[in-house]
Amino acid sequence: MELVTVLLSIVIILFLVKVFSNQKDGKYKNFPPGPKPLPILGNILMVDMSKPHKTLFQLSKEYGTIFSVHLGMTKMVVLCGYDTIKDALVNHAEFFSDRPHNPLFSKSIKEHGIVFANGENWKVMRRFTLSTLRDYGMGKKTIENRIVEEAECLIQKLKSYEGKPFSNFTSLNAAVTNIIVALLLNKRFDYEDPTILRLMGLVSENIKLLGSPWVRLYNSFPSIMDRLPGPHRTIFKNLKEFQNFIIVTFTKYKKELDVNDQRNLVDAFLTKQQEGNQESTQYYHNENLTVLVGDLFGAGMETTSTTLRWAILLMAKYPEIQKKVQNEIDKVIGSAQPQMEHRKQMAYTDAVIHEIQRFGDIAPTTVPHVASRDVTFRGYFIPKGTPILPILHSIHKDKEYFQKPDEFYPEHFLDSEGNFKKNESFIPFSLGRRSCAGENLAKTELFLFFTSLLQQLTFKAPPGAELDLTPALGSTNSPKPFAICAIPRS
Ligand code: HEM
Numbered sequence: 109m110e111l112v113t114v115l116l117s118i119v120i121i122l123f124l125v126k127v128f129s130n131q132k133d134g135k136y137k138n139f140p141p142g143p144k145p146l147p148i149l150g151n152i153l154m155v156d157m158s159k160p161h162k163t164l165f166q167l168s169k170e171y172g173t174i175f176s177v178h179l180g181m182t183k184m185v186v187l188c189g190y191d192t193i194k195d196a197l198v199n200h201a202e203f204f205s206d207r208p209h210n211p212l213f214s215k216s217i218k219e220h221g222i223v224f225a226n227g228e229n230w231k232v233m234r235r236f237t238l239s240t241l242r243d244y245g246m247g248k249k250t251i252e253n254r255i256v257e258e259a260e261c262l263i264q265k266l267k268s269y270e271g272k273p274f275s276n277f278t279s280l281n282a283a284v285t286n287i288i289v290a291l292l293l294n295k296r297f298d299y300e301d302p303t304i305l306r307l308m309g310l311v312s313e314n315i316k317l318l319g320s321p322w323v324r325l326y327n328s329f330p331s332i333m334d335r336l337p338g339p340h341r342t343i344f345k346n347l348k349e350f351q352n353f354i355i356v357t358f359t360k361y362k363k364e365l366d367v368n369d370q371r372n373l374v375d376a377f378l379t380k381q382q383e384g385n386q387e388s389t390q391y392y393h394n395e396n397l398t399v400l401v402g403d404l405f406g407a408g409m410e411t412t413s414t415t416l417r418w419a420i421l422l423m424a425k426y427p428e429i430q431k432k433v434q435n436e437i438d439k440v441i442g443s444a445q446p447q448m449e450h451r452k453q454m455a456y457t458d459a460v461i462h463e464i465q466r467f468g469d470i471a472p473t474t475v476p477h478v479a480s481r482d483v484t485f486r487g488y489f490i491p492k493g494t495p496i497l498p499i500l501h502s503i504h505k506d507k508e509y510f511q512k513p514d515e516f517y518p519e520h521f522l523d524s525e526g527n528f529k530k531n532e533s534f535i536p537f538s539l540g541r542r543s544c545a546g547e548n549l550a551k552t553e554l555f556l557f558f559t560s561l562l563q564q565l566t567f568k569a570p571p572g573a574e575l576d577l578t579p580a581l582g583s584t585n586s587p588k589p590f591a592i593c594a595i596p597r598s
C-alpha cells in the first residue's frame with residue numbers, strides 16, 4: 109500500500125516537473141554558482157540528506173561562501189562563513205529576514221505565531237514575545253528561582269537512580285518544558301504526568317517529521333499530497349491535538365484573568381485581546397495565541413534539552429574538565445543557590461558552556477530564510493522567493509574561527525590568563541532580526557541547570573562503556589542515545 113502511493117506520487121511528480129521545467133530560466137542570470145544540477149532531481153543525489161550541513165560545508169570549499177544548490181526543483185542559496193552570514197542577516201536584513209512560503213504551514217498554522225510568520229503579524233508577535241519574555245522570563249528573580257527549583261526536582265529524580273546507569277532523559281526534557289509551562293501558565297507538571305508526556309511527545313514527533321522528505325514533497329505538491337496518506341497527515345493531526353489542548357487550558361485561564369495582576373505570557377496576551385482596539389482584534393486573537401504558544405514549545409524545548417544532554421555527555425567524557433567546573437562552583441557558589449550573578453566570577457564554567465554549544469552545533473543549518481525581494485548580494489543576483497540557508501555549522505566547525513574545531517576545547521573561550529574570551533563568530537542563536545527570540549532565557553536556563561546539576565552530581569560513563577560523541581543522524585545535531593551514571597557528590 110505504502111509502496112503503491114510512493115510510486116504513484118513519483119509518477120505524478122515527474123509529470124509535473126516536466127511541465128514546470130519548461131518555464132524560462134532568464135531570471136537566474138548571475139545567480140550564485142554551484143554544482144551542476146541533474147534534470148528533475150537537481151543536486152539531491154550529492155547532498156547527504158542525513159547530514160546536509162556537512163555536504164554544504166564541503167561544497168563551500170569549492171564554490172565559495174555563497175553558492176547555489178538545487179534540491180529537486182527548488183533553487184536555494186547557501187551562505188557559509190561568518191562574514192557572509194553576518195553581511196546577509198545583519199547588513200542586508202531588509203532582504204533576508206523573512207521565512208519561505210510553506211504550503212504545509214499555510215494550511216495548518218496560516219502563518220500565525222512567530223517562528224514561521226512574516227510581515228506585520230510576525231513583527232507584532234515578535235515584539236510581544238520579546239517584551240513578555242523579558243517581563244516574565246529574564247532579569248527577573250522569579251524565573252531564576254523557578255529554574256533552580258526545577259533543577260532541584262530533576263536532581264532528586266536523577267539521585268533516585270542511585271548511581272546506576274540510566275538512558276531515559278524524559279525527566280530532563282520535562283524539566284525544560286516546565287520552564288516554558290511556568291512562563292506561559294505559572295504551572296508545573298510532575299515528570300510522570302500524562303499531560304506533559306503527551307505534549308512533549310506531540311512536539312518532538314512533529315519536529316522529527318518536519319525534517320523528513322515527506323514535508324519537502326508536500327510543499328512541492330500540496331494539492332496532490334492532500335489526497336494521499338503519509339506522515340504529513342500525522343503532522344496536521346498532532347498540531348490539531350496540541351492546539352485543542354491549548355484552547356481548553358486557556359479558555360479556563362480567560363475566566364480567571366485579572367488584568368491588574370498579570371502572571372504570565374498568556375495573561376499578557378489575553379489582556380491585549382481585551383483592550384478591544386484595532387491592534388488587539390487584528391493580532392491578539394486566539395489563533396495567533398495558540399500558534400505562538402506552540403512555537404514557544406517547539407523552539408524552546410528540544411533546543412535547550414538537547415544542549416543539556418550534550419553537556420552531560422561531554423562532562424562524563426572529560427572528567428578533568430568536569431572537575432574544574434565543580435571546583436569553580438565550590439569556590440564561587442559553595443552550597444548556596446546558583447544565580448546568574450555568579451556567572452561573571454566563573455570564567456571557566458562560562459567558557460565550558462559556550463564550548464558545549466559550539467561543539468554541539470545543534471542547529472547547523474538554523475531555520476530557513478528567504479529573499480523577500482530581488483537583491484544583488486556580493487555581486488550575485490538573487491531573485492525574490494529564493495530560500496536562503498545560512499550554515500552555522502560552517503562557522504562553528506571551521507578552524508578559521510575555532511582553533512580545534514573538532515575537539516571539545518573550552519580554551520576556545522579563554523585567554524592565556526584564564527579570563528573569559530568572547531568570540532564574535534560564536535552564533536548558536538543566529539544573527540539579525542530573526543535571531544532566537546529566547547536567547548536570554550536559554551542562556552539563563554543553561555547556566556542555572558548546568559551549575560545546579562554539577563553542584564550536586566558527577567556524571568560518569570557506565571563501567572566499561574565508551575561514550576560516543578558522534579551526533580545522531582538528522583539535520584539537527586543531537587547526541588546518540590547513551591547511558592550515564594549520576595553520582596551524588598559528598
Ligand atoms: C540552547 C537553546 C536554543 C538555541 C540554540 C536556539 C537557537 C535558535 C535558532 C538558531 C533560531 C533561528 C534563527 C534564524 O532564523 O536565523 C531560533 C529561533 C527562535 N527561537 Fe531559539 N534557541 C534556543 C532556545 C530557545 C528558547 C528557550 C526559546 C523560547 C521559549 C526560543 C524561541 C525562539 C523563537 C520564538 C524563534 C523564532 C524567531 C523568529 O522567527 O523571529 N529559543 N532559535
Ligand SMILES: *[C@@H]1O[C@H](CO)[C@@H](O)[C@H](O)[C@H]1NC(C)=O
Nearest residue numbers: 275276277278279299300305
Ligand atoms: C522514559 O520514562 C517515561 C516516564 O518518566 C516513560 O513514559 C517512557 O516510556 C520512558 N521511555 C523509555 C524509552 O523507556
Ligand SMILES: *[C@@H]1O[C@H](CO)[C@@H](O)[C@H](O)[C@H]1NC(C)=O
Nearest residue numbers: 508509510511530531532533
Ligand atoms: C575567534 O577565534 C578565531 C580563531 O581563534 C580568531 O581568528 C578570530 O579572530 C576570533 N574572533 C574574535 C572576534 O575574537
Ligand SMILES: CC(=O)N[C@H]1CO[C@H](CO)[C@@H](O)[C@@H]1O
Nearest residue numbers: 218219220229390391393396
Ligand atoms: C484575525 C487574524 O487572523 N488576525 C491576525 C493574526 O495573524 C495574521 C497573520 O498570519 C494576521 O494577518 C491577522 O490579521
